[in-house]
Every structure is written in C-alpha cells, then in structure tokens.
Amino acid sequence: MSNIGVSANRLEILQIARAVAEEKGIDKAIVIEAMQEAIEKAAKSRYGQEHDIRAVIDTDSGEQSLWRVQTVVADEDLEDSIQQMRLTEALKIDSELEPGDEIKEELPPFDFGRVAAQSAKQVIMQKVRDAERERQFGEFASREGEVLNGIVKRVEYGHVIVDLGRAEGIIRRNDGIQRENFQPGDRVRAFLYKVSREIKGPQIFLSRAHPDFMKQLFSQEVPEVYDGVIQIKACARDPGSRAKIGVISNDSSIDPVGACVGMRGARVQAVVGELAGEKIDIIPWSYDDATFIVNALQPAEVSKVVLDEDERRVEVVVADDQFPLAIGRRGQNVRLASQLTGWQIDLVTESQDSERYQREFIERTNLFMKALDADETLAQLLASEGFETVEEIAYVSPEDFMQIEGFDEDVAAEIQARGQDYLEKLAAEQNERRVELGVEDAVMELDGMTPGFAVKLGENEIKTVDDVAGLVPDDITGWREPGPDGKPVFIEGILKKGSMRKDDAQIFIMKARIVAGWIEQDVLDELQAKMAADQLTEEMDLTEEERALMALGALGTTSAPVMEGTDDAAPETE
Numbered sequence: 001m002s003n004i005g006v007s008a009n010r011l012e013i014l015q016i017a018r019a020v021a022e023e024k025g026i027d028k029a030i031v032i033e034a035m036q037e038a039i040e041k042a043a044k045s046r047y048g049q050e051h052d053i054r055a056v057i058d059t060d061s062g063e064q065s066l067w068r069v070q071t072v073v074a075d076e077d078l079e080d081s082i083q084q085m086r087l088t089e090a091l092k093i094d095s096e097l098e099p100g101d102e103i104k105e106e107l108p109p110f111d112f113g114r115v116a117a118q119s120a121k122q123v124i125m126q127k128v129r130d131a132e133r134e135r136q137f138g139e140f141a142s143r144e145g146e147v148l149n150g151i152v153k154r155v156e157y158g159h160v161i162v163d164l165g166r167a168e169g170i171i172r173r174n175d176g177i178q179r180e181n182f183q184p185g186d187r188v189r190a191f192l193y194k195v196s197r198e199i200k201g202p203q204i205f206l207s208r209a210h211p212d213f214m215k216q217l218f219s220q221e222v223p224e225v226y227d228g229v230i231q232i233k234a235c236a237r238d239p240g241s242r243a244k245i246g247v248i249s250n251d252s253s254i255d256p257v258g259a260c261v262g263m264r265g266a267r268v269q270a271v272v273g274e275l276a277g278e279k280i281d282i283i284p285w286s287y288d289d290a291t292f293i294v295n296a297l298q299p300a301e302v303s304k305v306v307l308d309e310d311e312r313r314v315e316v317v318v319a320d321d322q323f324p325l326a327i328g329r330r331g332q333n334v335r336l337a338s339q340l341t342g343w344q345i346d347l348v349t350e351s352q353d354s355e356r357y358q359r360e361f362i363e364r365t366n367l368f369m370k371a372l373d374a375d376e377t378l379a380q381l382l383a384s385e386g387f388e389t390v391e392e393i394a395y396v397s398p399e400d401f402m403q404i405e406g407f408d409e410d411v412a413a414e415i416q417a418r419g420q421d422y423l424e425k426l427a428a429e430q431n432e433r434r435v436e437l438g439v440e441d442a443v444m445e446l447d448g449m450t451p452g453f454a455v456k457l458g459e460n461e462i463k464t465v466d467d468v469a470g471l472v473p474d475d476i477t478g479w480r481e482p483g484p485d486g487k488p489v490f491i492e493g494i495l496k497k498g499s500m501r502k503d504d505a506q507i508f509i510m511k512a513r514i515v516a517g518w519i520e521q522d523v524l525d526e527l528q529a530k531m532a533a534d535q536l537t538e539e540m541d542l543t544e545e546e547r548a549l550m551a552l553g554a555l556g557t558t559s560a561p562v563m564e565g566t567d568d569a570a571p572e573t574e
Contacts, residue, residue: 032057034128039066043107052083053107066107074099129201136167137202141195147216148206152186162188167204175207177240177276189274191216208275209239217271218245222260230256233285236339240276244296244336246285257282281336289314289343296337300326303350310502311480313344320349344488364388371422372415382415394419427451439463446515448508456494468512473505503531 039055043066047053052069070085077099078086090097097103150162150169158173160182171190182188190206191213207213215232224230225247234246247256260282261268268280286292290305293314304317318326326347327334338345348356361383368379371390385404387393394416401412430451434444437458442465444454462468477500478493490497500508510524 031128039064047107048082050080050082064109066109067104068107070103070105072097072099072101072103133201136204137195137197140164140167140192140202140204144192144195145212145216146192147189147213147220148192149187149189150206152182152184152188154184155182160188162190162206164204167202169204169206171206171208175205175209177208177278179240180208180276209237211235211237211243214243214245214271214275214280217274218260218267221267221270222262224249224254224256224259229254230259231285234340234342236336237278238332238336240278242279242281242332242336243275244281244283244340246283246292246296246340248285257284283340289341293337293341293343293345296340297326297333297345300333302326304353307343308498310477311344312342313346315346315348317348317350317353320351323347323349368393372418374415374418390419390422394423430455434458437463440465442515443468446508447511448504453495460494462494465512465516469509469516469518471509471512473502473509476500476505476508477502507531 036055036057039057040053043053043055044051047068052071054067054069056065056067057063070083072087072090073079073084075086075088078084085103087097087099090101090103093103148162148164148169150164153161153163153168155161158176160171160176162169162171169190169192171188175190188208190208191210192204193207193210193212194205196203196205212235214235214237218232219225222230225232229251230247230249232245232247235243236245237243245260247260249256249259259267262270268282272278272280281298283292283295283298286295290307293305293316294302297316297318300318300322302316302318302322306315306317308314316326325333328336334345334347361380364383364387365376365379367390368374368382368387369376372379372382372393374382381404382393387396396416398409398412398416401407401415402409427450431444431454434451434454437455439454439458440463443449443457443463444451446465446468457463457468462471474493476494478491478495478497480488480490483489507524507528510519510527513519514521514524
C-alpha cells in the first residue's frame with residue numbers, strides 16, 4: 001500500500017478490490033468506493049482540506065480520475081470562494097451554466113507520500129471493516145431463531161466464544177449448561193436468539209439453555225414436528241437437569257407424546273444426548289387449563305384443581321404421600337410445571353385442604369345460625385348443601401330447597417324470609433354507616449353499587465362519583481407485587497379478594513366515568529367488545545388477526561370471521 005498512487009496500474013487496482021471483496025465477503029463496489037474515498041483524503045492533504053475533491057475509479061477499466069469541484073451560485077449568494085464560483089465568472093467558462101451547476105477541474109496524477117499512503121490504507125480498511133460488520137449483521141439477523149453449528153474458539157471467564165465461519169458468536173455463562181465444559185476446538189450447536197449492533201461489530205448471542213433450543217432440536221429429530229403435524233406449544237427448562245414440553249397433534253391418529261419419544265426412546269434420547277443428559281418430560285398439551293396443569297405436574301397424581309383466572313393462580317390439591325413428588329427435588333417439578341403452563345401453582349395436601357374446609361364449614365354454620373336464627377343442626381345442613389352466603393339462601397329458587405331431605409315448601413319459605421329480613425336489616429345498617437362516612441347518594445345510584453360496597457369506599461375516602469371514576473381496577477380487587485424474598489405478595493384492595501373480577505371492576509369504573517362525564521358510552525362499548533374478543537380468543541385459540549376481526553364484529557362494524565376447523569380446535573372447558 002505504501003506505493004499506491006493515482007497512477008497505479010489500473011488492472012492492479014481492480015484485482016486488489018476483487019481479492020478484498022472475496023476475502024471479506026462484501027460487494028466489490030464497496031471496496032472501490034473505499035479506494036476512491038482514500039484517494040480523495042490523500043488529495044485533500046496535498047491540495048487543502050477546504051477543497052471539494054472527488055475521485056472516480058471506473059469499475060470496468062480501472063481508469064482513475066481526480067477532480068476539483070466548484071458549485072455555481074448567484075453573485076450575491078457567494079459564501080465560500082473555494083468551493084463556490086460566482087455566476088459572472090462561471091459564464092466566462094461556459095455561457096450555458098446556471099446556479100446549482102458544478103464546474104469540474106481535472107487534477108494531475110500524483111504519488112502518495114508515506115503518511116498519505118498510511119492514511120489511505122486506514123480509510124480503506126475502516127470502510128471494509130464497516131461493510132463487513134454490516135454484512136455480518138444482515139446475515140445473522142435474518143437467522144435469529146435458528147440452531148447454528150460452530151467451533152469453540154476460546155473460553156473467557158465462563159463465556160464461550162464460538163467461531164461461526166464468517167463471524168464469532170458468544171454463549172454467555174448464563175446461556176450455557178452448567179455441567180458442560182468446552183475446550184478450544186470442540187464442535188458446538190447453539191440457538192441464535194439475538195443479534196445486536198455494537199460499535200465493535202455485531203454481537204451474536206447464542207444459547208444452549210433457551211427453551212426454543214430444545215424446540216428446534218425436537219424439530220430436527222421428529223419429522224412430525226418439523227412438518228407441523230405435531231406442535232410444541234410450551235417448553236420449560238432447568239438447563240442440564242430437567243425439562244418439560246407440552247405437545248399436541250393436529251392429526252388425531254398420531255400420538256404426540258409417542259412420536260416425540262420415538263421407537264425405544266430413540267428420538268428423545270438424541271435430544272437428551274445433545275443437552276448433557278437433561279431429563280425431558282413430554283406432556284400432552286390441552287386447551288383446558290385445568291387438564292394441562294394436571295398433566296404438567298406428572299408424575300404426581302392430582303386430587304383437585306381450583307383456578308383463579310383473574311390472577312392466573314391455581315390451587316392444586318394432592319394426596320399427602322404425593323406432595324413430595326409434586327414438589328420435586330428443590331421444588332423443581334412444580335416450578336417447571338408453573339413455567340410450562342403460565343399459571344402460578346400453589347400446592348396443598350389433602351389434610352391441609354380438609355382442615356381448611358372444616359374451618360370454613362364452622363364459619364358458615366355460625367353465620368347461618370346468627371342470620372337465620374337457626375339451630376346448629378339446620379345451619380350445618382345448609383352449609384353441607386353448598387350454601388356459602390346468606391344471599392344465596394335468601395334468593396335461591398325455592399325448588400332448590402325442596403330437594404333437601406326433610407324440607408318442604410313452608411320450611412323453605414320461612415328460611416328465605418328470615419334470610420331476606422337479615423339482609424334488609426344489614427343493608428339498612430350499612431346505609432347508615434355510608435351516610436356517616438360522607439359517601440354521596442349519587443354513588444349509591446351507580447350500576448353495581450351495594451350498601452356494603454359503599455361503606456368500603458367510604459372507609460377508603462372514596463365519597464363522590466368523581467372519586468370512583470378516578471380509581472383503577474387494582475384499587476378495588478387488589479394486586480400482587482414482589483415481597484422481601486422476591487416472591488409475589490398479594491396487597492388487598494377496597495374489596496376482599498375474590499369479591500369482584502378485575503374485568504368487572506374495570507367496567508364498573510368506566511360506567512362511573514360515563515356518569516361523571518369523563519367519557520362517552522362508545523368508549524365503554526369498545527372496551528366490552530374487546531373483552532368479549534379476548535375471552536373468545538382464549539377459548540378458541542385465535543390468532544391476533546382473527547382476534548382483531550372478532551372485536552370489530554362485536555362492535556358491529558364488520559361480520560365475525562368464519563374460521564375453519566374451530567369446532568374441534570378447542571374442547572369445551574368446565
């Protein structure tokens with residue numbers, strides 16, 4: 001490079017450009033452009049940095065030209081006498097010139113000095129490096145989500161640098177499998193999950209711990225997964241130790257679990273071997289959340305499941321002897337099941353569940369004895385029949401009472417009358433308390449308001465319709481936030497947990513905002529349509545596009561989409 005000059009051999013210039021382009025995997029035109037920029041920089045150091053100097057290398061012949069350029073401007077607009085020329089002077093050169101035209105003066109060839117040659121070399125190398133980095137970014141960004149093969153180049157502080165051919169990737173310490181120890185020269189497969197632009201070039205992040213790495217490995221080993229006949233709907237991993245995947249078949253004649261296991265376990269063992277012996281539980285995925293949760297806790301047997309859909313929490317009851325199996329070593333089984341299903345799982349033994357039931361049974365019995373002025377035997381009978389509140393007793397259909405052994409029409413009527421009297425008395429007491437707290441009468445007129453609810457609002461300094469309109473759903477239903485140990489802690493809202501669903505709380509607040517004049521009715525209509533579409537999405541497993549169309553259909557702006565095959569796609573949930 002030290003002898004480079006504008007007068008260099010034309011064929012040599014093209015040969016150099018071609019060789020560099022092939023070596024770096026970039027376009028030859030980029031190398032030619034870098035050479036032109038280097039020549040321009042060297043020429044400016046010779047003639048002056050203030051000049052507008054342009055170099056051109058013909059990509060076919062290698063012919064080189066060097067020009068000094070000036071722009072024609074009106075006489076009164078002249079600001080730079082070096083890069084600009086007055087129109088009156090330009091017309092002396094060419095009578096057809098106009099403001100904005102360029103005048104080019106060809107400069108003679110010259111030999112680069114040592115400093116200029118070194119500077120030119122740096123310009124070319126920097127331009128080539130930039131182009132190479134851009135090529136690497138474009139090449140690997142388009143391959144995100146793929147499994148790549150490479151060779152370990154070096155290991156630095158637990159981070160594995162992988163040679164991918166035209167670039168290097170990195171498996172960071174937390175993206176690897178703990179028990180694996182790679183040495184330089186080892187072949188390795190990893191999942192490309194992110195490519196980011198950095199000053200020193202694109203950073204290619206690889207992972208062997210990512211759940212999608214396992215999905216891709218099954219796709220390579222199980223033809224039915226690759227073809228889409230079997231879908232891996234969910235995956236949870238404790239890298240190098242244990243994993244759970246949820247699979248479902250789109251063909252009723254194919255067993256998804258059996259297909260993933262393979263003949264004598266050949267297919268799953270191939271994946272296990274790649275993942276350093278990581279044990280894999282293959283779980284049949286179900287559209288019914290309760291069924292899927294039960295499956296996910298295998299090999300433990302589940303006695304009962306109680307879902308809290310608002311908080312995505314589920315209480316799972318297991319036999320006492322099944323509890324250690326459900327928990328797993330160091331909580332691994334229940335933790336993976338929770339990650340797999342997307343539900344927070346609370347495990348309870350049958351003995352604990354029985355104790356809680358007895359405690360709640362006694363509480364209900366005492367309530368019914370007080371509210372209905374009934375003896376203990378009658379109160380226990382009502383509690384054992386599944387009645388939980390006085391409201392249920394007071395307003396349930398009389399026929400439901402008639403089905404209880406020993407109850408006739410007169411007994412049912414008497415019990416309901418006592419229940420209604422108790423509720424009326426309670427409502428009157430609560431209304432007096434509401435007035436004492438300063439809760440306005442207008443609040444009582446809100447749709448869904450009760451005296452008990454109004455008292456709770458007053459105790460929390462919510463006294464006007466505007467106060468209610470300014471609430472958010474969490475204020476009413478409560479919320480969860482990280483506790484001191486990092487685990488979620490429930491913070492109770494205005495109402496007792498479970499008294500109102502979050503969606504109902506949102507609609508209640510929106511209605512208050514309409515009464516307060518903050519919003520119009522159409523805003524609530526849109527919200528309710530969206531909620532209906534979201535509910536249908538969950539039940540029918542719709543795509544985002546279908547969901548949007550469904551929301552529009554609920555608003556009456558378009559018809560709901562006709563979806564083929566949805567009759568069998570989502571079985572009814574209890």
